[in-house]
Amino acid sequence: MGKKLKQIAIYGKGGIGKSTTTSNLSAALAEMGLKVMQFGCDPKSDSTNTLRDGKFIPTVLDTLRERSAVKAQDVIFEGFNGTYCVEAGGPAPGVGCAGRGIITAVELFKQQRIFEELDLDLVIFDVLGDVVCGGFAVPIREGIAEHVFTVSSSDFMSIYASNNLFKGISKYSNSGGALLGGVIANSMGPPYSREIIDDFVGQTGTAVVEYIPRSVTVTQSELQGKTTIEAAPQSAQAEVYRSLARKIAAHDASKAPSPLEAAALRGWAALWADRLLALEQGKVSSPGELI
């Protein structure tokens, strides 16, 4: 009997750290002895770079444009620790829907039963941006992924993007869509950054899976074209990514989140503006005192 394949998708605002977090997650899962495929769903096709010494790989869509018959094996490349790296690619800039690209790439793999053939434990989809563009809702809507995680910092625009993602998930949750696994809190800095994220997950009936500090180790590793797991395996930051990997490997209970309506989110943000002002003026030593 085959093992159960776990398919997860990582969403979040542009530039928030999805690819960095996903690549470290894949590297740490591979270190645990699991068979992992990282599936980049961004037309920039830079998701898997740090698993491959900073090198780009040919995308599924580009390969399909060049040849009529493509074997899935031709678009899978080996990355750090035996990870399987794939970049779906995208349409030429300004033409077509990138969501179609994701479907085409996934269809190719499904038809050729690649996930089964490779006996994978996990496939991780690293998806561009938030779900404002319908195309990027594809992994959620089509149930391609079962568990969705969002990467968010404590910045409002990042929380706003996560809240939009929650709306997208809620919309499809009754018709076989993906459910939310949790929030990966990235680029944590001052103590209040945790308090903001904790309050947001409390308001939306979700939970933080892991707190990932903002760290110069990540910057150094990226400059070497590597994940932190590879470039700085003894670092505290690598341990944080390993902890995230253990939690995601063990995770199976995702649920529908309760997104905030626009006015409620605005009101929530305004409260935090007041709390941070009180902190800055020394009226409180922690914004938590005002909750």
Ligand SMILES: Nc1ncnc2c1ncn2[C@@H]1O[C@H](COP(=O)(O)OP(=O)(O)OP(=O)(O)O)[C@@H](O)[C@H]1O
């Ligand atoms: N915890 C962290 N500490 C320090 N730097 C980080 C951290 N997480 C991400 N970064 C940096 O932030 C930048 C953006 O990260 P990344 O490319 O992973 O974001 P992304 O969400 O995938 O972006 P895009 O939406 O463009 O795909 C990178 O330079 C990365 O090194």
Ligand SMILES: [Mg+2]
């Ligand atoms: Mg990215």
